[in-house]
Amino acid sequence: MPEPILTVEHLTFGFRGRQLYHDLSFSLAAGSVTSLIGANGVGKTTLTKLIMGQLTPTAGRIIKAPQLRLGYVPQFRNIDPEYPLSLRSFVALNQMGRRLPWHSKQEKAAVTAVLKETGLLERQHQSLGMASGGEKQKAYLAQALLTRPNFLILDEATASLDVNTKTELMTLVNQLNQKHGLTVLFVTHDLDLAKSFTQQYLLLTQTGYELRSTDEMNEAAMPKELRPTQEVR
Numbered sequence: 001m002p003e004p005i006l007t008v009e010h011l012t013f014g015f016r017g018r019q020l021y022h023d024l025s026f027s028l029a030a031g032s033v034t035s036l037i038g039a040n041g042v043g044k045t046t047l048t049k050l051i052m053g054q055l056t057p058t059a060g061r062i063i064k065a066p067q068l069r070l071g072y073v074p075q076f077r078n079i080d081p082e083y084p085l086s087l088r089s090f091v092a093l094n095q096m097g098r099r100l101p102w103h104s105k106q107e108k109a110a111v112t113a114v115l116k117e118t119g120l121l122e123r124q125h126q127s128l129g130m131a132s133g134g135e136k137q138k139a140y141l142a143q144a145l146l147t148r149p150n151f152l153i154l155d156e157a158t159a160s161l162d163v164n165t166k167t168e169l170m171t172l173v174n175q176l177n178q179k180h181g182l183t184v185l186f187v188t189h190d191l192d193l194a195k196s197f198t199q200q201y202l203l204l205t206q207t208g209y210e211l212r213s214t215d216e217m218n219e220a221a222m223p224k225e226l227r228p229t230q231e232v233r
């Protein structure tokens with residue numbers, strides 16, 4: 001069993017008197033692919049914020065392995081067709097801490113590498129505003145990959161994509177997992193995607209939680225809101 005890259009111990013947290021988790025404990029092995037599932041409002045995004053250090057636990061602790069480097073792919077939001085940047089320039093926005101006002105050779109090579117890895121290289125000069133939903137989502141993924149994370153949180157990253165595009169994105173995420181040993185935490189409502197593309201699931205409910213292999217997932221026992229696959233409107 002690989003070392004845990006993240007351990008949550010006895011976590012308690014809530015907002016204004018409403019407790020979201022009480023005594024939540026689990027650990028994620030380096031290189032594991034986990035879906036984080038649960039009904040609307042149960043606290044999935046809040047848990048990702050606690051992991052990213054944007055919120056502080058009321059009790060308990062979150063232990064990160066020293067080598068952990070987090071990347072975050074946000075929920076897909078459509079982008080104005082007039083958005084002025086190309087896919088390439090959008091991805092390069094995440095090149096933080098540049099000392100020079102222009103991109104060095106190495107920085108350009110790093111952008112090219114992530115564009116290639118996400119299959120966007122040929123379309124790099126396409127405007128982001130006019131790109132397809134799948135290309136936009138891959139651009140967010142490429143942007144997150146630019147900082148070379150070894151732990152990627154995808155927050156409902158596929159929610160408004162069509163089935164083929166969701167499958168393509170998750171196939172790419174699985175390839176990154178296999179090639180680089182990337183640990184993945186995939187926040188989703190989609191049980192089919194969780195079963196097909198993740199090894200285990202962390203289910204949050206109002207009364208507790210469970211972390212199990214997706215092979216053992218019993219869809220009929222899942223919270224009602226999760227059972228039908230959410231489809232694209």
Ligand SMILES: Nc1ncnc2c1ncn2[C@@H]1O[C@H](COP(=O)(O)OP(=O)(O)OP(=O)(O)O)[C@@H](O)[C@H]1O
Nearest residue numbers: 015016020038039040041042043044045046047189
């Ligand atoms: N900053 C905040 N202040 C107060 N309440 C908050 C705050 N952020 C979230 N909440 C509440 O905490 C609960 C959990 O929110 P969270 O976004 O983590 O749920 P979620 O499981 O990700 O939901 P969804 O599936 O709808 O995205 C919700 O009731 C939400 O309204």
